[in-house]
Amino acid sequence: xxxxxxxxxxxxxxxxxxxxxxxxxxxxxxxxVAAALVAAEAEGQSGHGFSRLEDxxxxxxxxxxxxRAEITSRQISQTSLLIDAGHGFAYPALDQAIDWGVQVAQCxxxxxxxIMNSHHCGALSVQVEKLAREGLIGLMVSNAPAAIAxxxxxxxxxxxxxIAFAAPRNSAEPLVIDLSLSRVARGKVMHARxxxxxxxxxxxxxAEGKPTTDPEAALAGSMIPIGEAKGxxxxxxxxxxxxxxxxxxxxxEVSSFFTPDGPPPGSGQFLLALRPEGKEAFxxxxxxxxxxxxxxxxxxxxxxxxxSAIAHARACGLDVPRHYLDTARSLT
Amino acid sequence: xxxxxxxxxxxxxxxxxxxxxxxxxxxxxxxxVAAALVAAEAEGQSGHGFSRLEDxxxxxxxxxxxxRAEITSRQISQTSLLIDAGHGFAYPALDQAIDWGVQVAQCxxxxxxxIMNSHHCGALSVQVEKLAREGLIGLMVSNAPAAIAxxxxxxxxxxxxxIAFAAPRNSAEPLVIDLSLSRVARGKVMHARxxxxxxxxxxxxxAEGKPTTDPEAALAGSMIPIGEAKGxxxxxxxxxxxxxxxxxxxxxEVSSFFTPDGPPPGSGQFLLALRPEGKEAFxxxxxxxxxxxxxxxxxxxxxxxxxSAIAHARACGLDVPRHYLDTARSLT
Numbered sequence: 177x178x179x180x181x182x183x184x185x186x187x188x189x190x191x192x193x194x195x196x197x198x199x200x201x202x203x204x205x206x207x208x209v210a211a212a213l214v215a216a217e218a219e220g221q222s223g224h225g226f227s228r229l230e231d232x233x234x235x236x237x238x239x240x241x242x243x244r245a246e247i248t249s250r251q252i253s254q255t256s257l258l259i260d261a262g263h264g265f266a267y268p269a270l271d272q273a274i275d276w277g278v279q280v281a282q283c284x285x286x287x288x289x290x291i292m293n294s295h296h297c298g299a300l301s302v303q304v305e306k307l308a309r310e311g312l313i314g315l316m317v318s319n320a321p322a323a324i325a326x327x328x329x330x331x332x333x334x335x336x337x338x339i340a341f342a343a344p345r346n347s348a349e350p351l352v353i354d355l356s357l358s359r360v361a362r363g364k365v366m367h368a369r370x371x372x373x374x375x376x377x378x379x380x381x382x383a384e385g386k387p388t389t390d391p392e393a394a395l396a397g398s399m400i401p402i403g404e405a406k407g408x409x410x411x412x413x414x415x416x417x418x419x420x421x422x423x424x425x426x427x428x429e430v431s432s433f434f435t436p437d438g439p440p441p442g443s444g445q446f447l448l449a450l451r452p453e454g455k456e457a458f459x460x461x462x463x464x465x466x467x468x469x470x471x472x473x474x475x476x477x478x479x480x481x482x483x484s485a486i487a488h489a490r491a492c493g494l495d496v497p498r499h500y501l502d503t504a505r506s507l508t
Numbered sequence: 509x510x511x512x513x514x515x516x517x518x519x520x521x522x523x524x525x526x527x528x529x530x531x532x533x534x535x536x537x538x539x540x541v542a543a544a545l546v547a548a549e550a551e552g553q554s555g556h557g558f559s560r561l562e563d564x565x566x567x568x569x570x571x572x573x574x575x576r577a578e579i580t581s582r583q584i585s586q587t588s589l590l591i592d593a594g595h596g597f598a599y600p601a602l603d604q605a606i607d608w609g610v611q612v613a614q615c616x617x618x619x620x621x622x623i624m625n626s627h628h629c630g631a632l633s634v635q636v637e638k639l640a641r642e643g644l645i646g647l648m649v650s651n652a653p654a655a656i657a658x659x660x661x662x663x664x665x666x667x668x669x670x671i672a673f674a675a676p677r678n679s680a681e682p683l684v685i686d687l688s689l690s691r692v693a694r695g696k697v698m699h700a701r702x703x704x705x706x707x708x709x710x711x712x713x714x715a716e717g718k719p720t721t722d723p724e725a726a727l728a729g730s731m732i733p734i735g736e737a738k739g740x741x742x743x744x745x746x747x748x749x750x751x752x753x754x755x756x757x758x759x760x761e762v763s764s765f766f767t768p769d770g771p772p773p774g775s776g777q778f779l780l781a782l783r784p785e786g787k788e789a790f791x792x793x794x795x796x797x798x799x800x801x802x803x804x805x806x807x808x809x810x811x812x813x814x815x816s817a818i819a820h821a822r823a824c825g826l827d828v829p830r831h832y833l834d835t836a837r838s839l840t
Binding site for chain 2: 252253254255256258283284285286287288313325326327328329330331333339341343351353355359385402403404405406407409410412413415416417419420421423426428448450451452453457458461462464465468469472473474475476478
């Protein structure tokens with residue numbers, strides 16, 4: 177059991193904000209980053225929470241993340257917007273994307289937002305949920321450093337390219353789906369390397385495209401996609417929506433989201449907001465579908481564990497490994 | 509080698525149109541169905557081609573497909589449309605969806621179209637490709653009779669719920685992706701049953717959720733999704749976009765697309781059209797990405813086989829099992 181400490185969501189956000197402000201990040205973007213990391217931590221996605229802070233600080237210090245990035249945006253059409261995150265954090269750009277998307281989808285029915293010159297966007301679930309809380313269907317995809325090889329080859333070209341989706345419900349938390357297109361998260365392989373453990377077969381291939389249980393060889397190779405050729409086809413779709421459309425870097429040019437060296441990642445995101453007709457009627461139909469699923473023996477709705485984690489974190493605070501908090505406090 | 513006959517695309521369309529007109533389907537929708545079936549056949553998706561015609565006729569005769577369905581539509585917002593296919597064929601409704609989607613996406617940047625009271629929509633690739641030929645990014649999803657069980661349960665709730673995507677290219681056929689969320693198409697299991705062969709393990713589960721190699725048990729059970737729980741989460745996403753949003757029947761209520769008995773399927777489809785900014789610049793970036801993929805040893809771009817099949821069919825005609833053509837001619 178690693179040594180850990182309970183911290184409230186408010187204190188966690190305040191701490192992260194202080195850390196970032198101490199690195200010359202202005203308060204508004206610092207708060208945005210803090211809110212996103214804490215929200216990810218609260219829903220149990222610790223790989224997108226406190227564990228990222230030290231690496232973010234390293235990248236701010238090296239200039240790989242621009243502390244004082246200027247976010248600019250340009251309307252492409254009445255319902256589509258291109259945001260240039262200016263090689264700063266992704267989260268303040270995502271906030272703008274969602275504000276704009278909500279307004280435009282409420283008015284025009286649909287809204288599509290692309291983000292370029294972006295960075296690690298954390299838990300996509302956190303972002304699409306915001307759209308669903310405004311009564312909209314939300315869809316989001318992102319690219320990331322190359323990790324998945326096109327089916328049949330051994331050279332990674334696509335990121336683990338996540339897809340997230342959310343839909344509003346009546347008197348229940350929104351339905352939230354968030355998944356990456358690799359069979360398992362790349363973070364699990366990194367964790368195995370750190371703790372000097374082998375990985376199960378079926379997670380990754382080595383640089384020659386052969387199955388491996390060695391995390392080092394896996395990180396030099398590629399992650400196995402879900403659904404074989406279907407998974408890499410979906411990864412290509414995500415790559416086009418998240419990067420090609422935005423004019424962002426494609427995954428092979430996206431530098432590490434972890435290390436302070438190299439050029440900025442310049443990754444891309446895409447968000448879509450859809451206004452369902454008749455919010456109540458839509459939610460009633462959705463409830464019928466979800467009830468069918470949740471009444472089945474053995475079945476679980478996506479997001480069930482997430483909702484429990486969030487409720488627990490709100491009531492009891494976050495249980496964070498002490499070394500993350502010690503590091504954070506040392507960085508303020 | 510089954511006995512087959514070469515027929516030109518034009519003759520094939522004319523034959524199918526005649527067959528449907530002989531069943532009291534008006535000429536315009538008959539032509540639409542014929543074009544879709546022949547396009548699917550041409551790209552090598554024979555499961556959505558001539559093989560469907562006899563079943564379509566059976567359903568028109570029983571009234572499960574309304575020969576003279578009135579298609580109505582209602583604009584939900586400036587950029588979203590709900591089409592009621594009136595329990596007729598899906599294809600004429602899809603034609604309207606695409607016409608409207610192209611116009612609206614050209615003007616507003618995005619367009620979202622839902623179709624309810626619909627039927628089998630064949631090869632989605634055929635539809636999204638039309639959007640890409642107009643310079644748009646196209647996305648389409650559909651539900652279908654329940655075939656995939658939520659992960660952990662053994663009762664099918666979702667259709668094989670396909671996802672299709674297309675993007676325009678400079679001086680090349682559009683990039684087209686089209687995949688269902690089951691590991692293999694349900695049609696392959698039906699084919700195995702017909703030809704009294706067993707199916708490989710990994711395709712399907714029996715009604716108790718156990719792996720089976722018996723096609724009969726598989727059809728009474730469920731198809732295994734790609735990516736385990738991730739696949740059923742994607743199937744739920746597709747179900748919500750294709751059916752819940754439209755107010756179409758959810759997959760458990762969607763009746764067979766094959767048999768003449770029972771109520772109309774009332775399935776749903778969803779299409780999204782997106783206008784990329786700077787068509788040329790977008791296509792140049794896409795070309796760079798696709799070149800990276802196609803230069804890799806062992807990798808193949810999605811749609812490569814499809815494009816060859818289409819080119820061959822245009823040049824040499826379709827090679828169709830003779831019994832399908834004999835049946836068609838007997839139905840005129």
